Amino acid sequence: MVCPSDPKRKALSPLGRRIVIYTVVFSSVVTLIISILQLVNEFTQRESMVRAQLDSVDVLLPSIAESVWTFNESQISLALQALTSMPNMEKATITTAEGRIWSRGRETSTHTIARTFTLERQTSRGREALGTLDLLAGTDAVYLAVLTLTAEILFGNAIKTLMVAGFMGWLIHRLVISRLPPLKREVEALLDGLDPPIGGGPAETAANRPSGDEIDILRGSFACMAARLNDALGTMRKAKDELHQANQALDSRVRDKTAQLEESKKVAEEAAEAALRAMGEQRNFLSMVSHEFRGPLSTITGAAQLIAIYGGGHSELADEVAKIHRALGRMSNLINEYLNEERLDSAASPLDAARFDLGGMVEDACASGLFSTNDRPLDVSTEPGVFVFGDSALMSIAVSNIADNALKFSPADSPVTVTLRRRDGFAAVTVRDHGPGIPPDEQERIFEKYYRSIRTDRVCGVGLGLYLVKRIVDLHGGTIAIDSPPSGGTAFTVSLPLA
Ligand SMILES: Nc1ncnc2c1ncn2[C@@H]1O[C@H](COP(=O)(O)OP(=O)(O)OP(=O)(O)O)[C@@H](O)[C@H]1O
Ligand SMILES: [Mg+2]
Incomplete structure (x- = not known):
């Protein structure tokens, strides 16, 4: 233009x-x-x-x-x-x-x-x-x-x-006249931002008139701008109409898709409900079966002890009995973990709470011998008269799991110590081993359900133990701390309020 x-x-x-x-x-x-x-x-x-x-x-x-x-x-x-x-x-x-x-x-x-x-x-x-x-x-x-x-x-x-x-x-x-050129320049600056009108326009006639003075030139600029604005408006209206049509098409597609999604959601919800129902039934069945395993297990444990006593010191027999004990310990742990996870997940108030002697409970748990490995005894030292309030059975599972880990993940010839001390109004149970330790970036993650470090995946386990420990300690209003220096060894300390 x-x-x-x-x-x-x-x-x-x-x-x-x-x-x-x-x-x-x-x-x-x-x-x-x-x-x-x-x-x-x-x-x-x-x-x-x-x-x-x-x-x-x-x-x-x-x-x-x-x-x-x-x-x-x-x-x-x-x-x-x-x-x-x-x-x-x-x-x-x-x-x-x-x-x-x-x-x-x-x-x-x-x-x-x-x-x-x-x-x-x-x-x-x-x-x-x-x-x-x-x-x-x-x-x-x-x-x-x-x-x-x-x-x-x-x-x-x-x-x-x-x-x-x-x-x-x-x-x-x-x-007047001296102000016209700046005004014209401003109009031209506006014009630069507009597309030229299709086929020129009236502005060109006025602009090219030989006798045109400043007013003619300015009028030409305005006419030019009006023509371009008119075109721009026309384009905008066209674009608006197209946008409107596109919007309508999109609306109708969105409505169709929403209806489809609603339908799919309904189907998915029904499927999820059915799956949940099936899972519930499965869990109930597994809980019942796991629970029913406990009786036979204690019978087998008793029988194995009798075989060890009356075996007459036969070394091969003693080895086989030890194997039976380890297998029983492992099985017992699995059943306990499963049943207690179920209990913690499903019950609104899972605690069967009472004031109990924590020292006695720790000693019983460590003496039970139902650990994944029975290759060495635990070195237990408890302060007497330390009472806490809570569910002693659950706490026993927590301490057993930590002790089991210590035995499992440390060398067979290294000692594992379990201590109970009073500390600042709390009862602190510490299980210390001389194993490989736990790197800082894994110390949070090991409490996640099914988390297992690849460094220890050769040792058997499912990654539920510490998850249960953390939940049990939380339910008792306690804390759990890890001390694992780079030089190796790990100390887990469970602190519970004194009762
Ligand atoms: N004392 C420890 N020393 C080194 N690593 C440990 C120790 N305790 C726990 N861990 C690491 O934490 C992970 C999680 O422990 P957790 O008790 O939850 O599972 P698990 O012992 O492998 O299996 P589960 O306890 O279910 O039989 C372990 O796999 C191990 O890598
Ligand atoms: Mg474990």
Whole structure:
């Protein structure tokens, strides 16, 4: 789109030149009309003065008539001299009824006013005509004076008009024209952000007009902008319509998809409910089976102990009995963990709580011998009379699990110690081993369900033990801490409030 361009810079811009010319013409015409009126008025006044002067001769008529009646030549001559010496008066002539003529002066002007007076005398028969007095006044001086005045007025008004026009031009240039180019530039800056209209537009016609001044250029810019805005609006409307249609299509697709999703959700919910029901039934069944395992297990444990006692110190038999014990311990742990996880998960208040002797409980748990490995005894040391409030069976499982880990994950020839101490109003059970230790980044994770470190995955286990320990300790309002220095070895400390 070709937009209006600035006209070449001249001393006076096209608009300024036009304003000056219009002002000069208008002012000249007005001044001329006023001047003509003024001059006509002036001429009429001056001519009236000459006529009044002629009329004023009226008062001299009786004495002139007397001089004519008496034929007093010297008096007549004096009267004529007095008359011709009056301003503008050029010629005076007395003519008697008998035809005698006295005249003075001569006609010099091209424009004159003539006046004739009758000379009369009063007789007993009435008024008697003696002759006439003819006067001739010149008005060339009046014309000359008016002409001079005309020249003065025209010259003065021309200067005044030029000054006013110049001042007007300067004033309008300063107040209006000088502000137009910045305005045009701003419009053009706006135009730059708009696409050109299809097929040019009216702006180009105005812009390219050779006689166009600043206003034409600016008008062209505005027309150009209007055309582009119009196009932009048209494009926007089109885009809006398309967007509206797309929205409607999208809405309908979203509605279809939502209905499909609702349907799928319903099916999934029904499937999940069915799965939950099936899982519940399965868990109930497993709980029942696990529970029923406990009786036979204790029978087998008792029988294995009897075999060991009455085996007569047969070494092979003793090894086999030890294997049976380890297998029983492992099985018993698994069943306990499963049953207790079930219990912790399902019961609203799983604690069978009472005040109990923690030292006794720790010693019983460590002496039970139902650990994954029975390759060495635990080194147990408990402070007497340490009582806590809680579920002793659950706490026993917690301590057994920690002790089991210590035995499992440390070398067979290293000691495992279990201590119970009072510490700042708490009972602290610490199980310490000399195994590989637990790196800091795993110390949080080992309490997660089924988490097992890859460093120890050769040792059997399912990753439930510490998860249960943490839950049991939390239920008792206690804490569990790990101390595992880089040099190796691990100490788990369970702290419970004293009762
Ligand atoms: N004393 C320990 N020394 C080194 N690693 C340990 C010790 N105790 C626990 N761990 C690490 O923590 C993991 C989780 O222990 P957790 O008792 O939960 O599971 P598990 O003993 O492997 O299996 P489960 O106890 O169910 O038979 C273990 O696999 C082991 O990697
Ligand atoms: Mg364990």
